[in-house]
Amino acid sequence: MIKFVPILKLKDLSVGKKKKVEISGEEILVCNIGGEIYAVSDRCGHMGVSLSRGEIFDSQVECPLHGSIFDLKTGKLISDQPREMIFKKMKKDFEDLLKDFGIPPVKIKPLKTYPVEIRKGKIHVGIERFLKSSGIPPVKIKPIETYPVEIKKGRIYVGVERPNGKSKNK
Ligand code: FES
Numbered sequence: 692m693i694k695f696v697p698i699l700k701l702k703d704l705s706v707g708k709k710k711k712v713e714i715s716g717e718e719i720l721v722c723n724i725g726g727e728i729y730a731v732s733d734r735c736g737h738m739g740v741s742l743s744r745g746e747i748f749d750s751q752v753e754c755p756l757h758g759s760i761f762d763l764k765t766g767k768l769i770s771d772q773p774r775e776m777i778f779k780k781m782k783k784d785f786e787d788l789l790k791d792f793g794i795p796p797v798k799i800k801p802l803k804t805y806p807v808e809i810r811k812g813k814i815h816v817g818i819e820r821f822l823k824s825s826g827i828p829p830v831k832i833k834p835i836e837t838y839p840v841e842i843k844k845g846r847i848y849v850g851v852e853r854p855n856g857k858s859k860n861k
Contacts, residue, residue, distance in 0.1 A: 695808055695815035704728065704814065709752070711743035714818050719805055721814060722763050724750045728807045729763045730816045736761065736768065736800035757782045759799055766802035 698712045698721060709722040711733050718733040720742050729750075733742050740756040747753075751769055753760050758773020773779055786796060806817035839850035 692820045693806060693817040694820045695806075695810070695817045697810070697813045697815050699814055701728070701809055701812050701814055707747065709743060709747055711741065712816070714816060717818060719816060720752070720763075721807075721816065722747060722752070724763060728809065728814055730805035730807050731761070731763055731766050732803040734802075735759060736802055737771075737797055742802075757785060761802050764804075766804040768799050768801055771799055 696714050698714070698719075699710065704710055704721065704723045706723050706726055709720055712719050712721055718741070719730050720733040721728060721730045724747075731742075731752075734740070735742055735745075735754040735756065737754065737757060737759050740754055742752050742754060742761070744755040745752045746755075747763070750763050751760050752763055753774060757771075758775075758778045759771050760769040760774070761767065762769050773782060789796060808815045808817070841848045841850070
C-alpha cells in the first residue's frame with residue numbers, strides 16, 4: 692500500500708530544479724521537469740553516489756561520479772557513458788583499474804521511481820507503507836538460549852548438549 696507524504700511546496704521547486712529529500716530512510720531525488728514533478732531514488736544505480744549532485748538536462752540526470760545518465764521520468768539507464776570527453780576518459784581509466792585488479796564491472800541498475808501527487812499546492816511522494824502492509828513478515832524474536840550451571844569445588848561448570856542428546860559439563 693502506498694502512502695503519500697508531503698515533502699515541500701510546489702512553488703519551492705521551480706522548473707529545472709531538483710531537491711533531495713529523505714522519507715523513512717529512503718533518499719529520494721525530486722525534480723521539476725518542465726512543470727511536471729518526478730521522483731526517483733537519489734542513489735545512482737552504479738555505485739550509489741547521490742544524484743542530487745549530478746547535472747539535470749532535458750529529463751535526465753547525469754551521475755556526478757562516472758557519468759551514467761538516467762531518465763528521471765522512468766528511472767531507466769539511458770547511457771553508461773558521460774557526456775563530456777574528459778569524463779569518458781576518467782571512466783575508462785577507472786574501468787581499466789578495476790580490470791587490473793580482477794574486479795568485474797559493476798552492473799548499473801535502473802533507478803527506483805516514486806509516484807508523485809500535488810495536493811493543495813504541496814508535492815507528495817508515495818512510498819510503501821511500513822513493513823506489515825508491504826507484505827514483509829516481521830522478524831521473529833527468539834528467546835536467548837540458557838545453559839545449566841554448576842559450581843563444584845570453586846569451579847564453574849556450564850552444561851552443554853552432546854550430539855547424542857546427553858548433557859556434559861565443561
Ligand atoms: S556511481 Fe554513478 S555512474 Fe558510477
